[in-house]
Amino acid sequence: METEKYYDPDWRDRFFQKWHGVDVEGILPVAAIASPELAAAARGTFYQPIPVRYLKRILKSAKATGIPFRNFVDMGCGKGKACLYMGRTGAFRRVIGVEISSPLILIARDNRNYMARKTQVEFVQADAQTYLLPDGPTLVFLFNPFDAIAMSRFISFNLRHFQRHGSIIAYAFDIDREVLKNHGFKTLWRDDKNRLSFHAIT
Ligand SMILES: C[S@@+](CC[C@H](N)C(=O)[O-])C[C@H]1O[C@@H](n2cnc3c(N)ncnc32)[C@H](O)[C@@H]1O
Incomplete structure (x- = not known):
């Protein structure tokens, strides 16, 4: 898959990286983060970090739902930027990043260890x-991590979870929203310009 810049980083992203001394910025093609076999099986996109301004917006909107979220999970966490950001806010009991690529998960862990005293x-x-x-x-975060087939498999595998716990999907660069709809999700809100939306089984 060709790389394509979904969102432009700004001064907040440069500040986040510099202030915490972490390595999260930059775009990495699939070839740089996974073997071809792994990439094909994962049906994933390339690595690209979510800008801080979107994370702020997602957190604010999550709080506005009134749901007492216990966990934040970033499916396809890459170098861990979203998790490191959410971890520092103290808004969740558990913050989990799930990533298929071993080079990226190692960088994510290094980043966390650097910030160890500040975030779990x-x-x-x-x-x-x-x-x-x-x-x-x-609060399940997806930043266009994989194609529609992988998305459908992830949702099917976790359908009971969504039905039972009332969890929400925060979806950035939400090109496969139709998959969620087909599994019974409703769109709670969508920012068309920024392609950011929240979804739940209501
Ligand atoms: C667009 S990046 C998003 C990175 C991160 N969520 C962020 O917002 O900063 C998508 C990530 O999903 C990962 N990915 C792709 N397919 C995956 C899969 N099947 N399971 C877990 N991670 C996957 C890629 O390796 C890549 O790091």
């Missing part, structure tokens, strides 16, 4: 298509 984040190397979400109301 778990980084798990796994394929999202067969990853079971933890119990409790969860």
Whole structure:
């Protein structure tokens, strides 16, 4: 898959990286983060970090739902930027990053260890298509991590979780929203310009 810049970073992203001394910025093609076999099985996109301004917006909107979220899970966490950001806010009991690529999960763990005294984040190397979400109301973050087939598998695998716990999907660069609709999700709100939306089974 060709790389394409979904969102432009700005001064907040440069500040986040510099202030915390972490390595999260830059775009990495699939060839740089996974073997071809792994990439094909994962059906994933390339690495690209979510800008801080979107994370702020997602957190604010999550709080506005009134749901007492227990977990934040980033499916396809890459170098861990979203998890490191959410971990520092203290808004969630558990913050988990799930990533298929071993080079990226190692960088994510290094980043966390550097920030160890400030945030508790778990980084798990796994394929999202067969990853079971933890119990409790969860804010599941997707930044266009994989194609529609992998998305459908992830949702099917976790459908009972969404039905039971009332978890929400925060979806950035939400090109496969139709998959969610087909699995019974409703769009709670959408920012068309920024292609950012929240979804839940209501
Ligand atoms: C667009 S990046 C998003 C990175 C991160 N969520 C962020 O917002 O900063 C998508 C990530 O999903 C990962 N990915 C792709 N397919 C995956 C799969 N099946 N399971 C887990 N991670 C996957 C890629 O390796 C890549 O790091």
